[in-house]
Amino acid sequence: MKGKTINETPLLEIKNLETAFLINGSWHNAVDDVSFRVGRKKIVGIVGESGCGKSVLSLSVIGLLPKINSKIAGGQVLFNGVDLTNLPDNEMNNVRGKDISMIFQEPMTSLNPVLTIGYQLQEVLFNHSTISKKEARQSSIKLLKSVGIARAEKLIDEYPHQLSGGMRQRVMIAIAIACQPKLLIADEPTTALDVTVQAQILELLKEIQEMNDMSIIMITHDLGIVAEMCDEVIVMYGGKVVEHTDVDTLFYNPKHPYTKALLQSIPRMQEETEILNTIKGIVPSLINMPRTGCRFADRCSSVMKDCQMIVPRLAADEQGHQVACLLYENSYPSEGVKTS
Secondary structure, eight states: OTTOOTTTSOSEEEEEEEEEEEETTEEEEEEEEEEEEEOTTOEEEEEOOTTSSHHHHHHHHHTOSOTTTEEEEEEEEEETTEEGGGOOHHHHHHHBTTTEEEEOSOHHHHSOTTSOHHHHHHHHHHHHSOOOHHHHHHHHHHHHHHTTOTTHHHHTTSOGGGSOHHHHHHHHHHHHTTTOOSEEEEESTTTTOOHHHHHHHHHHHHHHHHHHTOEEEEEOSOHHHHHHHOSEEEEEETTEEEEEEEHHHHHHSOOSHHHHHHHHTSOOTTSOOSSOOOOSSOOOOGGGOOSBSOTTGGGOTTOOGGGGTOOOOOEEOTTOOEEOOTTSGGGSOTTOOOBO
C-alpha cells in the first residue's frame, strides 16, 4: 500500500484470511487462506453451497463472530488500507454500521420483535451522528420512503410482526444504508421472499448502489442473482476460493469442475427433463475436512490421482481468470506436494 493514495487503494482487500471455530477442543478453519479485493463502486458475488464458508467470511469482515468459540486465526481484512482485525472493539463499532453495513439473512427474524421500526432505525443514527430525536425521526421516515415504503409516517411506529416479509427486508435495507456506508454486505438478501418481491429488492439494491457510489458483497447460492447483479464472482468450496473472475467469463467460460457443476444444476426452461442435474455427495464438515489434496476431489467428475495429494494453488491466467484446479498447469504449487 505504500506510496498509494486512498483512491488507488482497493476499498476492501482480504489477504490470506483464516477464520477458525473451536470444536471439541480443537480449532478448525471455516475460512482457509482466502484472498480477494473489492473495488470501489463494484458488486462482487460470493457463491457456493451451504456450509462452504460464505456467511462466516462476511461475519469475519464486519467483526461479528462470537469470541467464545471463534477467532481470526490469520491474515488481514484491509478496509481503505486499515486492518480491521487489529482494531479495538470501540473503533470497530465506529466502522460497523457507518462505513461497512450488512443485510442479514432471514428478514422475518433479523428485526427485534419488541421494538418499533422507528426505534431500530433511529438507533443507528444516534450511534453514528449527533442528531436530535426530531431530526432522527424525520431522517428515518425519509429512509423508509427511499426504499419504497409509501406509508412511512405510520409504519415507523409499527412493530415487525405487522409487516410482510418484503416490507421487513426493505426496513433492513433502510437500516443498513442509514449512514451511507461505502461497503454493504448482503447475505442472502432475498431468502424466503417470493419471486416478485425478490426482483423488487434486487432492483432497489442496484439503485441504491448506483446512487450512493457504494460497493456490495452479494452472498448467495442463487446464480440468477449473480448474473443480474454482479461485476465479479468468487466461488467458494470447503472454506477456500476455487474460482474468481468477472461475471460474463464465469457463465460463458467456467473452469473449475465445481463451478461447472453448479451451472449445470440450474434448471433450464427450454429443456424438458424429468431429473435435474445434481452434485454427488455433500460439502465436508469442518471436522471432516480433507487434510491433503483438493477438497472437492471426492465429488469431482474430473478427478485425477494428484488431486488426492496436492493442494491446488489459486492462480490466474493471462486474462486474470483465477482458478484452483490441477487441470490447469498454473495451479500446481511450485514446491510440489502440500497438505491443506
